[in-house]
Amino acid sequence: MQLDRGEIPLAASREQRVLAALLLDANRVVPMSRLVEAIWDEHPPTSSVKVVRNCVSMLRRRLVTAGEIGTESGGYVLRVPGDDIDLRVFADRAQHGRRLAAAGELAGAVVHLREALALWRGPAFTGVTGRLIEAAAAQLNDQRRSLQEERLSHELTLGGGVELVDEIADLVAAEPLRERAHGQLMLALYRAGRRTEALRAYHQVRRLLVGELGIEPGQELAELHRAILKADPRLAPVTAPTAISRPEPSRPAAPTPARPVPAQLPASPHAFTGRTAELDGLCGLLDAAARAGTAMVAVVSGIAGVGKTALAVHFARLVVDRFPDGQLHVDLRGFYPTGPPVDPGEAVRGFLAAFGVPAQQLPEGLAAQSALLRTLLAERRVLLVLDNARDSTHVRPLLPGGPGCLTLITSRSRLTGLVTTEGAHPITLDPLPLGDAHRMLIRRLGAARLTADPAAVTTITARSAGLPLALAIVASRMVSHPHFSLRAIAEELELAHGGLEGFTGMDAETDVRSVFSWSYRALSGPAARLFRLLSMHPGPDLGAVAAASLAGVPPSRVRPLLAELAYAHMVTEHTPGRYAMHDLLRAYAVERTDIEEDSAERPAVTHRMFDHYLGSAHLADLRLHPHRDPIRLPAAVLGVTVAVIGDREAARAWFSQEYPVLLNLLRRAGSDGHDVHAWQLGWAMTTFLDRRGHWHDQAIVQQLALEAANRVRDRDGQARAHRNxxxxxxxxGLHGEARDHLWHAVRLYRGLGDQVGQARTLLNLGTVAEHRSQPRLALRYAEQALRLFRAAGHRSGQANALNNAGWYHSQLGNHELALHHCQRALALHQEAGNRYWQAHTWDSLGCAYHHLGRYSEATECYRQALSLWREAGERYYESATLTHLGDTHLAEGERSAARGVWREALDIVVELGQDAGRILDKIRTVTTG
Structure with missing residues (x-):
């Protein structure tokens, strides 16, 4: 075994297997049961746990300089820096290479893929035995071979041929059934002038496929064979520059942003067992679709808990290498017990974002957004998993139209509409046969424990009715209590009131509820209460601090309870520190809440939840924009904990993580009676959404905030929502709509007698007028705002108005007057410590100096502004200042410097989805002039 820090001698095979299992899940907790499985494929002894502990103790002494093994609840974690793990470095470099390839930068992609492959010193885990490790090694070796094939494909595209023949021939000899490698060998031989050998290679692989698998070569291989027969000139070698399309001589190419390759598939399901017929059927359908050149859509339906998602994800993982342009996944929550399903439009926008489409570039309306998604997928080979759909209309907007995509849909309904109108292939999933259910328990618990009492195992599998979810809960209970006999557990399932005795012949959802009931009773009292309260959270997930506020206890007390729930499979820790609940478990938690929780306590729980998220969002907003006009939050009730958010980066991370939760809270605020919280949440989210360029989402959030403010007739909340x-x-670019909302805000502020609110809104109206090419009107708005700020004694607002007025004077040619206004504004902003608005003013000063011919002073002003924009994470205005700086460089005759900063601005504009035409024209001017 070897880490980057040097050779680590491990004589005992048990130590090797334990270290291998820890490395496979480095920096994540590996349960004791998995370590036992790593050492003993079957029949672990009664001393297995002790042996594992001894192995870990020995490894700790040997890994003093290479890593630390920590003890966690239920297992161990090997803590190693990511850069010290070749597998992690390999994955990062491979991913970077694929991004470059997706962007058309094949030469750079080849370099990174070669670096990734160079990290391999031979087959994975050479010399380490054991079924678990050998299976993982086989998967890693397959990833290596797939990446090698990708690299060879890029090199062939760049004109390679004769120098690749031997390497590809070795690949074919090692894996004779991999069609892609055969195609690469044929092309390399043809490029090397060995056309006869290339044709012979095709016939050899055809005989092999027909003889071994009973199938003809795929469409790509057959087309390559025909092209070689015809000596198609497109097969001739090309050079790298020719392989990438060139711009017209008079129009230099704009930088091409890297095309994202989403990889959203969840992890492979643990202990997946059986389903051979379904997997074979899906493989056959996929191959047939590939030969026919059509897209494939499959609907996996069945009763709750039968393993629909597990089958879809497992099959997706098996064929993931056939979809190089990415994998998309969404849980549509079609049967979510405490909230509406995911809106199809929200899912479409999530997929578009995964492909790098900025939120502000989205067309209006679901139909147009769905059409854009189909356009993006038309020329791509993408795998989509649409999980937990409610009905056919729920998924239709998400379906691709191109021939290269695979769509797997899971639902409790059969979705016959898709079968009838879309040609989807129906796959009905039945409960596992007893044999497969038995094998699933073996994978979870080991064969030794099960062979002790086969009759009890038969009872357990029968009472679980073949439902994988029920089996997982039973297995979790058996792992939690290794001293319990199988007979005792079987008898408990048969005799306990509300247990599993009713599984056979009854409604499956009731059966699952029975399994939940005894698993729930095994929880400690505090954990059971937390389980109930989690049902009142809107989802899709939450962290420990939010859970603590729900329960009204400190986070230090709730973390062990979450760990207990996760260990019992009552919640899932899908990412470190984030917990989600399966929808059936949530439904059961709702029932237990109705039965056990005092109805008078429930409003208090909901109030604590809203207080937590509003207080945390408000704190995060202040970290991003400390000089916003304040709002008065409702007093938080006892038991609320606000998230710890120390700086700007922490605030951005918090908003990015919690945004789906905040949106769900806004949507349910009316029914929960927390409309004041709702409009204030919308206010607190404004800075984050605006600076990130999420303007489509911002419109949705502020509309919900406006509706909440309307319900409670809060005119201040209404005015703020209209402004946002x-x-x-x-x-x-919707200037008319923006103006209408601003005039609504003006009227509300006048009615409130709020001079500062009026002035802020007038400044916004000035910005609208500027965008409508009305600088004189914009200046009048700024001067009116200045008078209101002065009347209110609001010095920061006066500085804003002075800066805006100065900017508009520059647009009108009054540059000395602009300089005077902006210098006064800067002094006021510096006095108040408002660094964000200092950036605005430095940019305005730079503009005035530029037009006065004082270029060195203009350049210094722009550099001051850029530093402050970057500090604030303000990308939109950073691009504007870079554009202005380029204008100044050009005026000084520094064409190269101008082109450099304009290219920086172009990158940001492309990232935000803004119109890049003006900057591209500037770049062309200095390139061709």
């Missing part, structure tokens, strides 16, 4: 909706519209 206008900003979202303005950023997307």
């Amino acid at each position: 909706i206008s900003i979202a519209h303005l950023r997307r």
Whole structure:
């Protein structure tokens, strides 16, 4: 065994297997049961846990300089820096290479893929035995071979041929059934002038496929054979520059942003067993679709808990290498017990975002967004898993139209509409046969424990009715209590009131509820209460601090309870520190809440939850924008814990993680009676959404905030929501809509006698007027705002108005007057410590100096502004200042410097989905002039 820090001698095979299992899940907790399985494929002794502990103790002494093995609840974790694990470095470099390839930068991609492959010193885990490790090694070796094939494909595209023949021939000899490698060998031989050998290679692989698998070669291989027969000139070697399309001589190419390759598939399901017929059927359908050149859509349906998602994800993982353009996954929550299903439009926008489409570039309406998704998928080979769909209309907007995609849909309904109108292939999933259910328990518990009492095992599998979810809960209980006899567990399932005795012949959902009932009773009292309260959270997931506020206890007390729930499979820790609940478990938790929780306590739980998220969002907003006009939050009730958010980066991370939860809270605020929380949440989310360029989402959030403020007739909340909706519209070029919302806000502020609110809104109206090419009107708005700020004694607002007025004077040619206004504004902003608005003012000063011919002073002002924009994470205005700086460089005759900063601005504009035409024209001017 070897880490980057040097050779680590391990004489005992048990130590090797334990270390291998820990390395496979480095920096994650590996349960004791998995380590036992790593050492003993079958029949572990009664001393197995002790042996594992001894192995870990020995490894700790040997890994003093290479890593640390920590003890966690239920297992161990090997803590190693990511850069010290070749597998992690291999994956990172491979991913980077694939991104470059997706962007058309094949030469750079080849370099990174070669670096990734160079990390291999031979087959994975050479010399380490054991079924678990050998299976993992086989998967890793397959990843290596797939990446090698990708690299060879890129080199062939770049003109390679004769120098690749031997390497590809070795690949073919090692894996004779991999069609892609055969195709690469044929092309390399043809490029090397060995056409006869290339044709012979095709006939050899055809005989092999027909003889071994009973199938003809795939469409790509057959087409390559025909092209070689015809000596198609497109097969001739090309050079790398020719392989990438060139721009017209008079129009230099704009930098091409890397095309994202989403990889959203969940991890392979643990202990997946059986389903051979279904997997074979899916493989056959996929091969037939590939030969026919059509897309494939499959609907996997069945009763709750039968393993529909596990089958879809497992099959997706098996064929993932056939879809190089990415994998998309969404849980549509079609049968979510405490909230509405995921809106198809929300899912479509999530997929578009995964492909790098900025939110502000989205067309309006679901139909247009769905069409854009189909357009993006038309020329791509992408795998989609649409999990937990409610009905056919739930998924239709998400279906691709191109021939290269595979779509797997899971649902409790049969979705016959898709079968009838879309040609989807129905696959009905039945419960596992007793043999497969038995094998699933063996994989989870080991054969030794099960062979002790086969009659009890038969009872357990029969009472579980072949439902994988029920089997997983039973297995979790048996792991949790290794001293329990199988007979005792079987008798408990048969005799306990509300147990599993009713599984056979009854409604499956009731059966699963019975399994949940005894698993629930095994929880400690505090964990059971937390399980109930989690059902009141809107989802899709939550962290420990939010859970603590639900329960009204400190986070230190709730973390062990979450660990207990996760260990019992009552919640899932899908990412470190984030917990989600299966929808059936949530339904059961709702029932237990109705039965056991005092109805008078439930509003208090909901109130604590809203207080937690509002207080945390408000704190995060202040970290991003500490000089916003304040709002008065409702007093938090006892038991609420606010998230710890120390700086800007922490605030951005918190908002990115919690945004789906905040959106769900806004949607249910009316029914829960927390409309004040709702409009204030919308206010707190404004800065994050605006600076990230999520203007489509901003419009949705602020509309929900406006509806909440309307319900409680809070005119201040209404005015703020109107202003924030206008900003979202303005950023997307909807100037008329932005103006209408701003005038609504003006009237509300006048009615409130709020001079500062009026002035802020007038500044926004000035920005709209500027975008509508009305600088004189914009200046009048800024001067009116200045008078209101002065009347209110609001010095920060005065500085904003002075800066805006100065900027508009520059647009009108009054540059000395602009300089005077902006210098006064800067002094006020520096006095208040408002660094964000200092950036605005430095940019305005730079513009004035530029037009006065004082270029060195203009350059210094722009550099000051850029530093502050980057500090604030403000990408939109950073691109504007870079554009202005380029103008100044050009005026000084520094064409190369101008082109450099304009290219930086172009990158940001492309990232945000803004119109890049003006910057491209500037770049062309200095390139061709």
